[in-house]
Amino acid sequence: MKDINYDSSFIPEGGPSHATFNTLTVAAGVQWHNPYNAAGANEQIIVGGISPAGSVGTAGGWVQGGGHGIFSPQFRIGMDNAVQFTIITSFGLHLTANAYSYLDFFWVFIVHGPIWSVKAHSSFSLTAYM
Numbered sequence: 001m002k003d004i005n006y007d008s009s010f011i012p013e014g015g016p017s018h019a020t021f022n023t024l025t026v027a028a029g030v031q032w033h034n035p036y037n038a039a040g041a042n043e044q045i046i047v048g049g050i051s052p053a054g055s056v057g058t059a060g061g062w063v064q065g066g067g068h069g070i071f072s073p074q075f076r077i078g079m080d081n082a083v084q085f086t087i088i089t090s091f092g093l094h095l096t097a098n099a100y101s102y103l104d105f106f107w108v109f110i111v112h113g114p115i116w117s118v119k120a121h122s123s124f125s126l127t128a129y130m
């Protein structure tokens with residue numbers, strides 16, 4: 001529920017080998033203070049929310065609401081930086097949604113949020129420090 005994984009050459013499931021992304025993948029229970037620390041430790045910037053002690057959840061409601069952050073004027077909002085979600089549908093189906101697999105699920109999740117599934121992991125693209 002709290003795992004975080006940095007991958008500078010992340011390939012979305014089902015994507016071609018040249019489609020690599022610089023990403024941080026977080027589990028559903030992660031709160032923003034953890035990804036900020038993980039991104040900083042790898043000299044990366046992540047677009048994320050601002051809340052007291054970084055308490056708002058990263059993988060769940062934030063990105064489903066668009067995901068505004070202090071870096072958004074430069075690096076856009078959270079949903080623009082979403083690369084992949086792994087989700088569990090209300091029918092118990094565990095699947096991975098991104099631009100290459102289950103694209104319809106990927107977009108529905110961003111646009112409509114938690115109507116019929118629970119997100120287990122979210123992957124966000126990062127930007128290296130200038």
Ligand SMILES: Cc1cc2nc3c(=O)[nH]c(=O)nc-3n(C[C@H](O)[C@H](O)[C@H](O)COP(=O)(O)OP(=O)(O)OC[C@H]3O[C@@H](n4cnc5c(N)ncnc54)[C@H](O)[C@@H]3O)c2cc1C
Pocket residue numbers: 028048049050051052055056057058059060061062063064065066067068069113114117118119120
């Ligand atoms: C103090 C504070 C500061 C904030 N600052 C910002 C900010 O800077 N930028 C910004 O964009 N927003 C900000 N918000 C709004 C925040 O992004 C939303 O409240 C968001 O919905 C919080 O998501 P959560 O997962 O932490 O909360 P929750 O209340 O747990 O969830 C919110 C919604 O997401 C759903 N959800 C949660 N986890 C999952 C999951 N794993 N899978 C599917 N659905 C899930 C829930 O069902 C619920 O509908 C702030 C909110 C607070 C309270």
